[in-house]
Amino acid sequence: MIMPTLQMLVVTLIVVLSFAYASWALMPAAWRRRLAVRALGLPGLRRNMTLQRAARGANSCGCDGCDGVPAAASGSGQAQTIKIVRRAPP
Amino acid sequence: MNSQSATSLDAPGRALLRSVALVGNPNCGKTALFNLLTGARQKVANYAGVTVERKIGIARLPGGQSVSVIDLPGTYSLNPASADEAVTLEVIEGRRAGEDVPDLIIAVVDATNLRMNLRLVLELRRLGRPMLVALNMADSARQRGLVIDTQRLATELGCAVVETVGVKHDGHLALLAELARDVDRSVAAQEGESWHVEVPDAAALQHEVKRLLALAAPAAAKTARFHPRLDAWVMHPVWGLVILSVLLFVMFQAVFSWAQWPMDAIKAAMTWLGETVTTQMADGPLRSLLVDGAIAGAGSVLVFLPQILILFAFILVLEDTGYLPRAAFLLDTLMGKVGLSGRAFIPLLSSFACAVPAIMATRTISNWRDRLLTIMLAPLMTCSARLPVYALLIGAFVPDRAIGPFNLRGLTLFGLYAAGVLSACGVAWVVKRVWMKSSYQPLMLELPPYRRPSLRNLLLGLRDRAKIFLGRVGTIIFALTVVLWFLSSWPAPPEGAAGSAIQYSFAGQIGKLLEVLFAPIGFNWQISLALVPGLAAREVVVGALGTVYSLSGGEEAGADALAQVIAQQWSLATAYSLLAWFVFAPQCISTLAAVRRETNSWRYPALMTAYMFVLAYAAAFVTYRVTLWLGA
Numbered sequence: 001m002i003m004p005t006l007q008m009l010v011v012t013l014i015v016v017l018s019f020a021y022a023s024w025a026l027m028p029a030a031w032r033r034r035l036a037v038r039a040l041g042l043p044g045l046r047r048n049m050t051l052q053r054a055a056r057g058a059n060s061c062g063c064d065g066c067d068g069v070p071a072a073a074s075g076s077g078q079a080q081t082i083k084i085v086r087r088a089p090p
Numbered sequence: 091m092n093s094q095s096a097t098s099l100d101a102p103g104r105a106l107l108r109s110v111a112l113v114g115n116p117n118c119g120k121t122a123l124f125n126l127l128t129g130a131r132q133k134v135a136n137y138a139g140v141t142v143e144r145k146i147g148i149a150r151l152p153g154g155q156s157v158s159v160i161d162l163p164g165t166y167s168l169n170p171a172s173a174d175e176a177v178t179l180e181v182i183e184g185r186r187a188g189e190d191v192p193d194l195i196i197a198v199v200d201a202t203n204l205r206m207n208l209r210l211v212l213e214l215r216r217l218g219r220p221m222l223v224a225l226n227m228a229d230s231a232r233q234r235g236l237v238i239d240t241q242r243l244a245t246e247l248g249c250a251v252v253e254t255v256g257v258k259h260d261g262h263l264a265l266l267a268e269l270a271r272d273v274d275r276s277v278a279a280q281e282g283e284s285w286h287v288e289v290p291d292a293a294a295l296q297h298e299v300k301r302l303l304a305l306a307a308p309a310a311a312k313t314a315r316f317h318p319r320l321d322a323w324v325m326h327p328v329w330g331l332v333i334l335s336v337l338l339f340v341m342f343q344a345v346f347s348w349a350q351w352p353m354d355a356i357k358a359a360m361t362w363l364g365e366t367v368t369t370q371m372a373d374g375p376l377r378s379l380l381v382d383g384a385i386a387g388a389g390s391v392l393v394f395l396p397q398i399l400i401l402f403a404f405i406l407v408l409e410d411t412g413y414l415p416r417a418a419f420l421l422d423t424l425m426g427k428v429g430l431s432g433r434a435f436i437p438l439l440s441s442f443a444c445a446v447p448a449i450m451a452t453r454t455i456s457n458w459r460d461r462l463l464t465i466m467l468a469p470l471m472t473c474s475a476r477l478p479v480y481a482l483l484i485g486a487f488v489p490d491r492a493i494g495p496f497n498l499r500g501l502t503l504f505g506l507y508a509a510g511v512l513s514a515c516g517v518a519w520v521v522k523r524v525w526m527k528s529s530y531q532p533l534m535l536e537l538p539p540y541r542r543p544s545l546r547n548l549l550l551g552l553r554d555r556a557k558i559f560l561g562r563v564g565t566i567i568f569a570l571t572v573v574l575w576f577l578s579s580w581p582a583p584p585e586g587a588a589g590s591a592i593q594y595s596f597a598g599q600i601g602k603l604l605e606v607l608f609a610p611i612g613f614n615w616q617i618s619l620a621l622v623p624g625l626a627a628r629e630v631v632v633g634a635l636g637t638v639y640s641l642s643g644g645e646e647a648g649a650d651a652l653a654q655v656i657a658q659q660w661s662l663a664t665a666y667s668l669l670a671w672f673v674f675a676p677q678c679i680s681t682l683a684a685v686r687r688e689t690n691s692w693r694y695p696a697l698m699t700a701y702m703f704v705l706a707y708a709a710a711f712v713t714y715r716v717t718l719w720l721g722a
């Protein structure tokens with residue numbers, strides 16, 4: 001049986017960690033990247049894979065393949081011309 | 091993963107092979123080979139346009155050396171027509187910021203379609219870069235009786251040619267062995283040569299391809315890749331639509347009927363866990379956190395894993411067989427009528443899994459207005475995160491009754507998915523007439539041959555999907571339910587307060603404030619509160635409802651209990667209103683971030699949030715009022 005005071009301590013720890021994780025995961029990617037780069041400078045955190053991934057700009061939404069770098073801006077509304085090439089006569 | 095590739099000289103005039111790039115036509119199996127070479131688990135499917143961004147992994151060669159492997163989006167030529175094809179050219183020309191040009195190009199060729207694929211190989215040869223040709227799907231080619239003289243092809247192309255099979259666990263060994271041989275010699279060959287691309291004349295290229303085929307694979311032109319009789323049915327303008335409808339019906343029926351047993355097992359496990367913790371642990375905040383927060387919250391989301399896996403099993407099988415691009419052709423006329431490009435079909439289809447990769451997949455659409463419209467519509471498709479919410483509400487409010495051969499619950503789910511598609515068509519029709527006016531872009535998409543679905547691919551795909559879902563339950567969903575539990579438990583109610591404690595908590599007060607906004611559409615304060623963490627991930631709404639109702643009334647934990655509680659406490663009008671809300675619900679934060687990234691502007695995510703909120707509110711309002719008027 002865990003005593004109520006000890007329960008309160010464990011609960012406080014879980015709530016603080018959960019709040020920190022949720023804030024980390026949901027903050028804008030640019031902030032997360034900046035934070036991760038700073039945190040990687042601290043001793044003991046340099047090899048942390050999560051921070052390394054975040055510093056590279058990976059997304060934290062949990063989807064595979066969502067972590068691409070920004071696409072090149074495409075501002076033209078021009079349609080691409082499709083060239084039809086006639087087959088050479090046999 | 092290493093995004094850097096560099097060439098270091100270890101002896102005068104010689105350099106080590108450090109990076110190789112997989113280049114080839116769309117749907118020739120580059121990503122399957124990449125996965126084999128690097129042990130990665132990137133998405134593969136039997137249609138063009140799955141990879142839209144370059145991916146980098148490390149391959150270990152037989153000699154122990156490491157090589158960086160770059161998987162690139164498929165391209166038909168070195169004259170890019172869309173954003174994803176431009177990525178390929180940027181990388182192989184070394185124009186990508188912060189990345190060196192790859193040391194060796196692996197030209198991946200679909201051995202069953204040499205006539206089309208060899209054109210790109212000939213263009214790549216003109217680059218003058220070290221190159222190696224991988225004849226992928228060599229097993230399929232052999233099965234069709236196609237004999238390819240690899241030696242002759244190698245002599246004619248002036249580079250090594252190896253056979254590979256991307257879907258077999260040892261299908262890449264010949265390629266690895268060839269790479270090991272190339273390790274020391276490849277870079278020396280490129281010194282002093284230009285990397286500038288000159289796209290040759292298409293007719294001349296085709297002529298050269300014909301000459302090569304006559305020498306190395308004379309039977310290639312005669313080998314049939316398609317099944318015209320099957321396609322006559324599948325792509326028939328009437329029967330094709332009937333087949334598509336039946337397939338979708340079966341899929342949604344299966345989501346409900348096949349998942350029952352495993353869902354019951356998970357529900358039972360959650361109930362047992364809740365009861366065990368309650369009996370074994372002293373009363374206190376930790377017990378409440380575990381029972382009302384973790385088990386009633388995150389546990390109630392976990393129950394929907396079997397339904398999500400069944401839905402994805404169908405999607406993966408349809409992807410593997412090559413049916414999906416045919417469905418795109420079938421629906422092209424309809425999509426054209428509402429102003430959508432036929433190319434939008436694949437991204438919109440990806441939205442059924444998650445809107446984020448779907449928004450990235452719009453890079454295959456070359457016209458900017460069409461691409462932007464597809465981005466704005468992608469969130470209207472029902473993503474898998476909405477499935478738990480739909481399943482909970484349908485399970486609680488729709489009777490488990492048969493209507494002909496179909497189950498009413500399956501039909502309701504089908505209706506909700508159809509509502510998403512129809513609303514996307516409606517929005518597209520309006521937007522194309524008032525804002526993004528552009529002419530119809532005809533769909534040009536390469537039809538893949540039919541293939542027997544690979545059990546290995548299916549199991550790996552389901553494993554990945556389960557990992558993603560469980561990962562979300564164990565991380566962001568758990569964290570948010572704990573935060574919500576805290577907000578729902580503090581501060582404690584004042585002395586002599588009447589009603590449940592949660593009403594006096596932070597969460598209760600936030601819920602009451604939001605209720606003012608949502609009362610006209612029938613939402614009580616518990617629903618209003620649950621919508622807030624639902625912006626982070628849709629499934630959290632179920633977990634949040636579980637936690638809030640568990641703390642409100644001290645009911646049994648678990649999704650089964652939650653379904654019973656809401657069935658007793660909500661009116662039918664409220665349930666239908668919430669379903670209508672979720673068809674249009676404003677998107678999750680990840681989706682908005684993806685829209686910002688792809689459009690390089692905050693304007694479009696803001697616009698998306700606004701229009702979806704208005705649509706969701708209007709749909710829920712009409713649904714609520716009409717259901718009340720009908721007497722429900």
